[in-house]
Amino acid sequence: MSFNSIPYLLFLPMVFAVYWLLPTRMWQNVFLLAASYFFLGFVQPWFALLILAVSSVNYLAGLAMQRWPRQKRLVLVSALVFCLGVLGYFKYANFFLDNVAALFAALGLTTFRPSLAVILPVGISFYTFQALAYSVDVYRKRTEPQRNFIDFCLFISFFPQLVAGPIERSGDLMPQVENRRRVTPARINHGLMLLCWGFFKKMVIADNTGLIAYKVFSLTDPGFYLVWTGVFAFAIQILADFWAYTDIARGSALLLGFRLSRNFDHPYFATSPADFWRRWHMSLSYWLRDYVYIPLGGSRVGSARAAGNIMITFLLSGLWHGASWNFVLWGGYHGLLVLGQRGLRKLVLRLPLPDPGRLRPGVQGAKWLVTFVLVCIGWLMFRVTDTDRLFGLLHLAPWHAGPDEAGIAAYLFFLSLLYSLPIWLHGLAHLRWMRHHRLGDALPDRLLMARPLLMGLLLLGILVLRSPEPSTFIYFQF
């Protein structure tokens, strides 16, 4: 079930109504679990069985690690193998078989390539990572194993964050599952605000700029200017799309008394590649940092190995997004950017440059621009899944363009810019005034009345400017 669909607009109020009617936390949890499984099984009922299996294995693993501490490594490895096996089969089996067949073909060997008719279960990348993190945390004794099976299943499958995150840690979400939730005017208010802002970002910004990107990448022979305008439109689309999902998830959760983590912090205002990853899909970045990068040794090893750790982490991040070489390339590219940034930083520190404080606004501006352009280059790799076409587009030069193309591209660029203006203004306001009072989070009480007005404007924007061509969330495919 997609958030931007009529069924969800019916589903959420219905869950809200029944949920708050139930007398005890236990019944509320049972109902939320049933609702979450219905939400997931709405498309394919067996998706719910799969998440039940993943939940059961990790639940039992947690209990087993506590019961048999000497065998806990074995138990953990078993749970990891199961979770990664499920993820690998459903997400990467065909990719693996394709590449093995291609490798043999390159060696001159013909092979029989069995094709697996596998449907990628919705949200599998997110909930397997959440379950894995739980098992690792129990292993590291950072969290106590959950004894209540219903509570545990709800922690894994809580419907607002089920399909596209944020990936929650047991330390954050589990206590909320275990304790009675309260409904307060402020929470309802905040939740509704997040829902409005999320729907606006999806239906107005993401869907309109997405249409521009789609048109550009549908062309058989786009020239240089059009390609990069399409990339700009796609950069806006993917941010607005994914951020919208997170906001709707957080808003829905708040209506039910839960608080979910933030996933974005104005990533296009980042001033370096590493800064970008601290702001983009934060729950995945921190997950990879805590469960891949640091266990590999992080930066507390020799510089060559630290560089290797960074590359492994980013390559995995790319592969997590999709079973395709363009995603691996995208991950590797970002790994190289972060390494390049580190190298450059060491070099700059050695140079006799004037006091950076005096150049600050200009330097910051330049750093922002360079980072944004580099991130956009990455988005081209993300958008174009056919690697031959991708390299063809990357080789385009400014003179590879038709006579009118610059004007056409400029028009589409400004159209994308106008549609995305609220995101840029929000970011600027955030930078300038709202460090401590973020729009997405609680406004001070004295500004409570500002919310309905702001919500009214957002609803008006949705009514007037929504795209005639709604699309599904991009991150649903991951």
Next chain:
Amino acid sequence: MMAKRHRIALLVLVAALAGLLVSLNLAALVNRLVIAPRAVRAQQGWRVCFSGPARSLPVDGYTAFLEGGSRVGLNPDFHHVVAWSAWFVPETGQYKMGFAADGTADLWLDGRPVIRVRPGTGSRHAPERWLALRRGVHLLRVELDSASGGGEFSIGVRIPPLMRMKHLEGDMVAMPRLGSLDTWWWIMRLARPMALFSGALAMSVLLYLLLPLTLAHRSLAVSVTVLLALAPSLLIPDMGRREPYIGPMVHRELARRQPQFVFIGNSMLWSRIDDNLLSHLLGGVPTYSIVNFGGLSAIHYLALKYLLIPSNIHPRRVFIFFRGTTLVQPSMRTTGPYYEALIRRISPGPDAEFERLAHGRRVSVASGLRLALNRLFAVQGNRRSVRDALGQAALFMVVPGLDNEHAKERQQLLARVNERFGLKNVGAAMDQESMRSNARDPLAFRSAVNDSFLPAIIRLAREHDLPLAFIRVQERPPADGLMQDTPEMQRFMADLRSYLEQNNVALYDFTGDPELPLAMYGQGDHIREPKEYTPIFFKRVRTLLQ
């Protein structure tokens, strides 16, 4: 502990939402549980037909690829390019496939082009082609490039042994072996009132529940919500929703000229009749042409009713010009901003007959209320204007300047954008758009006439004592000979003639006229020079010009 009234409200909300859920999915459920299995069993017709929203077609394509005038790519209102595909599952046999479209269009079957329609080829009626098909699944694909807005296409297939034309539609089932679906159809029609009721109930309860929770002061909260509901109308005034009604101006002009012959038509009339010349040929008898560019029978009906009749003149005869089968295609060219604006210009308000025939809507108290609400809450009506303004702002950023030169340059840029994203420049990633298709076979005159504007036009003329004549213009003839109708079209014309004779209405058909060679034609079916055509017209229909 939650207050009792809140608990009751929550229970009502659950019931209302359950009702809404069921009613919104009723059509899809019936389709999935009843119609699709029957279609699979019958192995004939569309495999998947009904879906929730009325205009959503079952397709295996992509999201729409649209071009929209100044709103390029974002709005289908004007120029749009679409591709649409669906499955056709026949038994083995010979089938005759017909395809009509309002614009440039191709029909593909299993990756091969089958029928092509081009504007200006004179093929306003459906070209047909025999096809030998094997039992199984065949992929149909339509590519349409419409520059006029409100474009339409229809695909029909004559299925053996009766060879009766069955129109294939997205929201209708064309499965001859399924038996009657009337019961299910009625069940599905119940879904709409059920959804409206449940939705209104759910919305009321939600407001009741959320408002007190959201803010401390209920009265303040209610005020804010009311303000929010009205904000769109306050922020965006009801601009451009009502085109100036030109009726009084036309009435004055007709009263002043007192024409003896009045002509109603579109550019076919405009490119054929020169009023001054005809008046001269008639020895100074005044004539007057009411031309509504692009208009077809629906527009002619409104022009007759609201422009000619209220002027209280009594011409000797009223001529209505038409092409092909358009007299019995009531909904053609009635949608899209251009035609909607045209309709508002020539009619003072919603016309019950027009709404019924063109859109299948009844004008009632409820529809009046809806109209009033729409006017109060002007968001939907102004959506186009706002999106258009955004597109114009983007254009202005590329070509700044307020003078005419810059405005022209902006329009040229827009044209180049449209051309760049035209059908020929996009790859396989083409998409679908929900499209309207004609529900009836226009060539089957007798089944189509009662739901067309023709009886209404004749009745109006009779009630106001206006002798009527229909003139069928000749479409663009072939280069190597005279224009000839297909047998189906000949049958259609015979039926039309007989119908008009029964109603004491004259008809003249210019098709096949040897004095109208290709050399006389300009673009499409238009005559290059009205002065060349007018004397021929005068000569041919002299008896009607008495």
